[in-house]
Amino acid sequence: MDPSWPLVIEGWLFALVLVIFVLxxxxxxxxDAVAGWVTLAGLVGLSIAVWNAEPGxxxxxxxxxxxxxxLFGKRLFMVASVLSVLATQAMTHxxxxxxxxxxxxxxxxxxxxxxxxASARDxxxxxxxxxxxxxxxxxxxxxxKGEKAAPEGAMKFxxxxxxxxxxxxxxxxxxxxxxxTTDMSAIPALMATVNPLVLLGLALMLGGLGFKIxxxxxxxxxxxxxxxxxxxxxxxxxxxxxxxxxxAIFRLYVEGVGEGAVLWVPIVSVLAGVTIVSGNLMAIPxxxxxxxxxxxxxxxxxxxxxxxxxxxxxxVGMVLFYLVAYLFGNMGAFFVVQAVAASxxxxxxxxxxxxxxxSPVLALSLLLxxxxxxxxxxxxxxxxxxxxxxxxxxxGMYWLAFLGAVLTVxxxxxxxxxARRMYIEASTNPxxxxxxxxxxxxxxxxxxxxxxxxxxxxxxxRAFMRVAMTLFSTx
Amino acid sequence: xxxxPVLSILAWAPFASALLIMGLGRSRPGFVRWTALxxxxxxxxxxxxxxxxxxxxxxxxxxxxxxxxxxxxxISYQLAIDGMSLVMVLLTAIIILAGVFASWTVxxxxxxxxxxxxxxxxxxxxxxxxxxxxxxxxxxxxxxxPMYLLIGIWGSSGEVRPQGLFGWAFxxxxxxxxxxxxxxxxxxxxxxxxxxxxxxxALYVAAGSTSFSLLALExxxxxxxxxxxxFLAFYIGFGILAAIFPFHTWSxxxxxxxxxxxxxxxxxxxxxLGAYGVVRLGMGLLPEATQQWAWLVGTIACINIxxxxxxxxxxxxxxxxxxxxxxxxxxxxxxxxxxxxxxxLNGAVFQMFAHGIMTGLFFALVGLVYEKAHSRDIFSMGGFxxxxxxxxxxxxxxxxxSLGLPATAGFVAEFLTFLGAWSSAHSWxxxxxxxxxxxxxxxxxxxVRAIFWGPKSxxxxxxxxxxxxGTEWVAIVILVGALVLFGVLPGLALTPIDVSTVPxxxxxxxx
Numbered sequence: 001m002d003p004s005w006p007l008v009i010e011g012w013l014f015a016l017v018l019v020i021f022v023l024x025x026x027x028x029x030x031x032d033a034v035a036g037w038v039t040l041a042g043l044v045g046l047s048i049a050v051w052n053a054e055p056g057x058x059x060x061x062x063x064x065x066x067x068x069x070x071l072f073g074k075r076l077f078m079v080a081s082v083l084s085v086l087a088t089q090a091m092t093h094x095x096x097x098x099x100x101x102x103x104x105x106x107x108x109x110x111x112x113x114x115x116x117x118a119s120a121r122d123x124x125x126x127x128x129x130x131x132x133x134x135x136x137x138x139x140x141x142x143x144x145k146g147e148k149a150a151p152e153g154a155m156k157f158x159x160x161x162x163x164x165x166x167x168x169x170x171x172x173x174x175x176x177x178x179x180x181t182t183d184m185s186a187i188p189a190l191m192a193t194v195n196p197l198v199l200l201g202l203a204l205m206l207g208g209l210g211f212k213i214x215x216x217x218x219x220x221x222x223x224x225x226x227x228x229x230x231x232x233x234x235x236x237x238x239x240x241x242x243x244x245x246x247x248a249i250f251r252l253y254v255e256g257v258g259e260g261a262v263l264w265v266p267i268v269s270v271l272a273g274v275t276i277v278s279g280n281l282m283a284i285p286x287x288x289x290x291x292x293x294x295x296x297x298x299x300x301x302x303x304x305x306x307x308x309x310x311x312x313x314x315x316v317g318m319v320l321f322y323l324v325a326y327l328f329g330n331m332g333a334f335f336v337v338q339a340v341a342a343s344x345x346x347x348x349x350x351x352x353x354x355x356x357x358x359s360p361v362l363a364l365s366l367l368l369x370x371x372x373x374x375x376x377x378x379x380x381x382x383x384x385x386x387x388x389x390x391x392x393x394x395x396g397m398y399w400l401a402f403l404g405a406v407l408t409v410x411x412x413x414x415x416x417x418x419a420r421r422m423y424i425e426a427s428t429n430p431x432x433x434x435x436x437x438x439x440x441x442x443x444x445x446x447x448x449x450x451x452x453x454x455x456x457x458x459x460x461x462r463a464f465m466r467v468a469m470t471l472f473s474t475x
Numbered sequence: 476x477x478x479x480p481v482l483s484i485l486a487w488a489p490f491a492s493a494l495l496i497m498g499l500g501r502s503r504p505g506f507v508r509w510t511a512l513x514x515x516x517x518x519x520x521x522x523x524x525x526x527x528x529x530x531x532x533x534x535x536x537x538x539x540x541x542x543x544x545x546x547x548x549x550i551s552y553q554l555a556i557d558g559m560s561l562v563m564v565l566l567t568a569i570i571i572l573a574g575v576f577a578s579w580t581v582x583x584x585x586x587x588x589x590x591x592x593x594x595x596x597x598x599x600x601x602x603x604x605x606x607x608x609x610x611x612x613x614x615x616x617x618x619x620x621p622m623y624l625l626i627g628i629w630g631s632s633g634e635v636r637p638q639g640l641f642g643w644a645f646x647x648x649x650x651x652x653x654x655x656x657x658x659x660x661x662x663x664x665x666x667x668x669x670x671x672x673x674x675x676x677a678l679y680v681a682a683g684s685t686s687f688s689l690l691a692l693e694x695x696x697x698x699x700x701x702x703x704x705x706f707l708a709f710y711i712g713f714g715i716l717a718a719i720f721p722f723h724t725w726s727x728x729x730x731x732x733x734x735x736x737x738x739x740x741x742x743x744x745x746x747x748l749g750a751y752g753v754v755r756l757g758m759g760l761l762p763e764a765t766q767q768w769a770w771l772v773g774t775i776a777c778i779n780i781x782x783x784x785x786x787x788x789x790x791x792x793x794x795x796x797x798x799x800x801x802x803x804x805x806x807x808x809x810x811x812x813x814x815x816x817x818x819x820l821n822g823a824v825f826q827m828f829a830h831g832i833m834t835g836l837f838f839a840l841v842g843l844v845y846e847k848a849h850s851r852d853i854f855s856m857g858g859f860x861x862x863x864x865x866x867x868x869x870x871x872x873x874x875x876x877s878l879g880l881p882a883t884a885g886f887v888a889e890f891l892t893f894l895g896a897w898s899s900a901h902s903w904x905x906x907x908x909x910x911x912x913x914x915x916x917x918x919x920x921x922x923v924r925a926i927f928w929g930p931k932s933x934x935x936x937x938x939x940x941x942x943x944x945g946t947e948w949v950a951i952v953i954l955v956g957a958l959v960l961f962g963v964l965p966g967l968a969l970t971p972i973d974v975s976t977v978p979x980x981x982x983x984x985x986x
Contacts, residue, residue: 377616386672393676394684398704401676405669409662416623416661420654424627458545 003049006059006066009074010115012049016042017108024101035101036089039108043085047078062183063122068467069255072320073118073247080240080327081111083442087232087335090436092342095144103143106136107233114244123172123182126248130168130212133244134161137237141229153228160221164211167204174201188257199263205252206267213245215301216275223286223294231341234290235334238297239327246304246319254308254316255471261311268309273403275302280410289337290347292414293330296373299411300326303388306404310391317468318387321461325380325453329372332446335439336366343433349418354427362433363422365443370415372450375408380453387461480540482554485521485564486600486614489514489571493593500586508579511589515571518600522568526971529561534974536606536690544610549679549686553607558971559824563603563744563751565968566831569957570743571596574736576950577839580846581629581734588629591621592736599744603751608675609687612668615752618745619664622729622737626657629734631845653732660729663715663722670712671752674705678760692760693982699763706764709757710772716749717809718802720778727786727798731851735842738794742801743835747827750808754823754979758812762983765815773813773896773904779806780911788918793844793851796922797837800877803911804830810908811892815985819895820976821969822888828968829876829884829961836873836954840866843947844926847940853922858931863942867927869951874923876958878916883962887969 003009019042020035027034055068088096088103096103113133120126138161142154172182178197179186190198211218226234254261279299286292300322307319337347339362344351356363372379375386385408389401435443453460492514500507529537536555543551556564574592581588594617601614630653679687682695697705711722718726726746730738753772758765783803790796804826811823843866844859845851860867876883879890889912896904943951961968980986 376620377613386676389673390676390680393673393680398673398677401673402669405673406666409665409669412665413658413662416658419623420627420658423624424654458547461545462547 003053004055004057004066006057006064006119009046009049009053010112012046013042013108013112013115016046017105017112020101020104020108024105027101033089033100035104036085039104040082040085040089043078043082047075047082050074050078060125062185063125064116064119065121066119068470069247069250070118072464072467073243074115076243076324076327077111077114077118077240080236080243080331081107083331083335083445084232084236086438086442086445087235087338088230090338090342090439091230091232093144093230095146099143103140106139107236110134110136110140111240114240117244118247120248121184121251123176123184126184126251127165127169127172130244130248131165133241134165134212137161137241140233141225141237143233144228144230147228149224149228153225156221157225160211160218164208164218166208167211168208171201171204171206171208174198174204177201184251185256187252188255188260191257191260191263194263202252203267206249206264209245209249210271213242213249213301213304214298215271215305216278216298219275219279219298219301222298223291226290226294227288227347231290231334231338235331235338238293238330238334239323242301242304243323243327246308246323249308250316250471254311258472265309265311268305268311269397269400272302272305272309273400275299275305276404276407277302280407280414283414284410286414287349288347289349289352289418290334292349292418293333293337296411296414297330299407300330300373303385303404306400307388307391309397309400310395312391312395313465313468313472314387314394315391315468316471317461317465318384318391320464320467321387321453321457322384324460324464325372325384325450328446328449328453329369329379329381332443332450333366333369333373335443335446336362336369339433339435339439339443349421352418352421353425354430355422355433358427358430359433359435362435362443365447366422367419368447368450370418372454374412374415376412378451378454380450380457382454383457383461480554481521481525482538482540482556482604485518485525485568486554486597486604488517488521489593489600490597493590493597496586496590496593500589502586504585507585507589508575511575511593514593515568515575515596518596519568519572522565525556525561526565529556529558529971531558531970531974534558534978548609549684549688550609551607551688552605552610553688554604555606556604558973558975559751559754560603560975561971562824562828562968563747564600566747566828567596567599567603567744569953570739570831570835573835573839573950573953574739576946576953577739577842578734578736579946581736584628588625588734591625592740595621595625595737595740599740599748602748606689607687608679608689608692608756611689612672612675615668615671615748618748619661619668622664622733622741623657623661625737626660626729626733627654629737630657630732631734632732656725656728656732660725663725667712667715667722667749670708674708674712677701677705677708689755689759697761699767702761702764703767706757706761706768709761710753710768713749713752713757714809717746717753718749718779718805719775719809720782720802720806723779723783723802726802727795730798730801730838731792731794735838738838738842739835742798742838743831746801746805747808747831750805750812750823750827753809754812754820758983759979765983766985769813769815770901773810773899773901776806776808776810776813777904777907779803779809781806781907781914784911784914784918788914788921791853793841793853793922793926794838796853796918797834797841800837800915800918801830801834803915804834804877806911807889807892807908810904811888811895814892814895814899814901814904815980815983816895816898817973817977817980817986818891819899820980821972822891822893822895824972824976825884825965825968826888826892829888829958832954832957832961833873833876833885836869836951836958837877839950839954840870840873843943848937850936853925855934856926856932856937857929858927859937859940860927861931862940865942865948865951869955870927871923872955872958874919876962878919879912881962882959884958884965886962887965
């Protein structure tokens with residue numbers, strides 16, 4: 001089957017879900033590792049298919065498209081999922097031994113939601129895909145149900161997520177009421193007429209999506225969820241659903257809208273500024289590294305919104321660049337956290353004392369990830385931030401660029417605090433930290449990603465700009 | 476030797492030796508040191524070759540190299556030097572060569588120490604030789620970041636803690652510890668680089684988003700409103716590195732906590748990098764804004780001179796005295812630049828060079844004194860001249876240059892700057908400058924007398940201390956030699972400086 005046909009990849013993924021599900025019925029005792037390897041093999045195969053897909057085709061009367069943007073999304077979801085499954089294979093928790101297949105079924109179901117969402121050009125399809133993506137996430141957050149924090153984190157995530165879904169749906173109903181159709185291509189024309197009902201609907205949807213991408217003030221579920229869930233999964237939800245949220249935002253507010261998108265600049269700018277400032281400031285006092293990364297992740301969402309606030313080809317293109325850079329940096333950091341937590345039994349930053357002496361490679365990897373997240377030259381994150389600032393300056397929004405640039409210094413402070421633990425302070429325990437091979441591969445992949453993008457950003461930036469151009473040229 | 480990418484060799488030789496050290500230097504201290512020496516010697520040889528072959532009659536940017544990096548954004552690896560950067564390159568080469576000798580005795584984790592130090596130097600060389608703003612910025616970041624680890628790991632915590640109200644206010648921040656100093660320095664400098672980055676991007680976009688090249692941007696006439704705020708952004712961004720008041724507080728803490736070679740390099744070269752940035756990017760690209768803001772730059776420079784000198788007088792810790800004297804002397808550099816006169820700007824650039832050598836010498840000597848006497852408390856030490864005559868003489872020469880005694884490099888620089896201040900539009904700038912020079916002689920002579928030439932301390936810890944030995948002499952001789960040489964023959968540096976400052980001032984329309 002040619003993957004360039006829409007729904008082919010989704011069909012294969014659905015088949016994979018069924019395979020894992022059936023596998024779980026038959027291998028209740030040792031289902032974990034086998035299910036993981038089957039999932040991994042399936043995802044690698046699907047990744048190859050996604051990479052070979054050509055954009056341009058449409059299915060289901062225009063509600064499902066396979067264009068440049070959706071391919072970007074699908075590829076990113078695939079990379080994130082492969083990395084996350086690799087790291088999950090290193091999990092030794094009892095829940096994984098007993099119920100591993102359940103985990104992978106839910107994981108792949110959520111991924112299916114993301115893949116559909118990337119292609120959705122219809123409000124109903126978009127919403128259903130969002131739910132398909134989100135509901136397994138609530139379950140997965142509470143997967144380690146023996147742990148004390150898990151039910152709390154899962155419950156918070158579930159409540160906030162459901163409310164935000166309701167808000168999105170409410171907004172959607174306004175848009176439908178005004179447009180008389182659920183086809184998204186009707187939105188630009190309505191936006192141009194400044195129809196108050198549509199604007200109210202879109203504003204409500206932006207709020208709902210704000211919950212999904214965890215922009216301030218809709219972010220409070222993030223740290224608790226991250227702390228509760230197992231780390232490979234956290235690494236994955238720190239990027240994949242957020243990317244899905246941004247894809248939805250691009251579809252709703254940017255695609256085909258052209259000049260009219262300027263309408264959203266003030267609200268998005270404010271959201272971006274508030275998110276950057278509060279995310280960074282709240283990260284400072286954290287003593288748990290997963291919470292620190294959670295708040296720093298909120299700040300990164302702010303930078304992504306900054307790129308969106310530019311509402312230009314380069315702005316959107318650079319958001320895509322940022323997403324990929326963030327994927328490698330953030331997932332990599334979480335994988336190192338996973339390795340340290342497996343050995344030390346805790347996510348406290350104190351446990352990183354003297355890591356550079358104990359496990360130099362692990363410490364260096366984490367340092368590289370943190371520097372990339374902090375935006376230091378020769379790492380992917382540097383170009384990501386630079387490109388975002390460039391896009392913002394291009395629109396004459398100097399103050400936003402200043403704000404963003406100055407707050408990166410705050411971010412570097414808390415990243416350097418971790419670096420200080422690792423490099424400057426001496427450790428009480430000299431034993432090296434064991435790292436399973438699968439996890440090492442995942443970490444190595446992330447290091448390669450940030451360095452490749454950091455040393456030679458040109459082809460990546462070009463490719464993402466091309467994707468962004470399609471959003472603006474369809475009008 | 477023409478056709479060789481000399482500037483690239485100059486900048487990347489230390490980096491190559493850093494890689495060698497990281498790869499092969501584990502528990503081989505001799506290899507580490509000789510490789511570091513080799514790398515810095517190659518840079519020194521390149522610097523001397525450049526100096527000898529720079530065509531003074533042709534002036535302008537020479538030894539041009541170019542390699543496109545990100546063509547779609549107009550970023551290219553573009554190197555060239557003019558007279559001003561030539562002198563700065565020479566300064567960097569001298570300081571790092573002396574710095575390698577001065578840190579010969581580093582014992583803990585020497586492999587990483589030398590590797591980071593050499594990485595830092597690559598950044599500094601790169602800043603001075605790059606013509607592309609973007610590459611300039613990249614090198615600038617390379618020069619700033621290793622500092623965190625260098626100070627945090629190999630630094631020393633001061634003996635003086637804040638007292639009274641300050642003790643209460645800063646008690647929990649760890650003031651005076653090396654970790655605090657390292658973090659403060661890094662954050663301040665990165666804060667500055669945020670300003671530089673935004674300013675740079677603004678110019679790039681305003682010029683049509685085609686090139687980051689200094690030469691291309693020089694040809695653009697920017698809108699005065701844009702110039703005005705971009706100049707301020709550059710002034711704050713680079714000014715933080717040049718320790719302008721009130722953004723100077725990282726510098727005493729950082730320099731006092733840093734290990735010897737890092738203090739030498741940082742106070743000697745990196746602070747100049749800030750002043751160089753203001754002159755090259757601020758004044759070079761934004762002529763109208765320079766005219767508009769000269770009063771601010773000069774006035775703040777006057778505050779720096781007097782305030783730095785007064786603060787230096789109040790210190791009991793030897794390293795803090797030297798560190799505050801740097802704040803004061805950087806004021807002279809900025810003042811010279813703000814005068815917008817030929818002699819003033821020449822004096823400023825010459826002061827960068829002279830002060831670099833002088834501070835490098837001071838920090839090297841303070842490091843030696845500390846290593847032998849294990850104290851930085853000025854008033855507990857005394858009469859060291861009988862035990863370490865070599866160090867005492869070198870320190871005294873440095874001190875005399877610092878207060879501007881004729882026949883030392885410091886004199887030429889201060890004289891030119893004062894001349895420039897008097898003939899500038901704000902002739903009252905001369906008075907704070909002269910008061911600063913007077914205060915300098917007070918604190919310098921006081922320190923020199925207390926530690927070296929005064930009555931001998933009776934403390935049993937301070938008896939029978941050795942003088943400088945072996946490689947330590949090399950560092951001292953290099954620096955003292957340079958200080959005297961350029962004091963007696965200032966033309967050696969002034970001629971190349973002059974050929975680059977005159978076109979700059981002509982662009983500003985003041986010459």
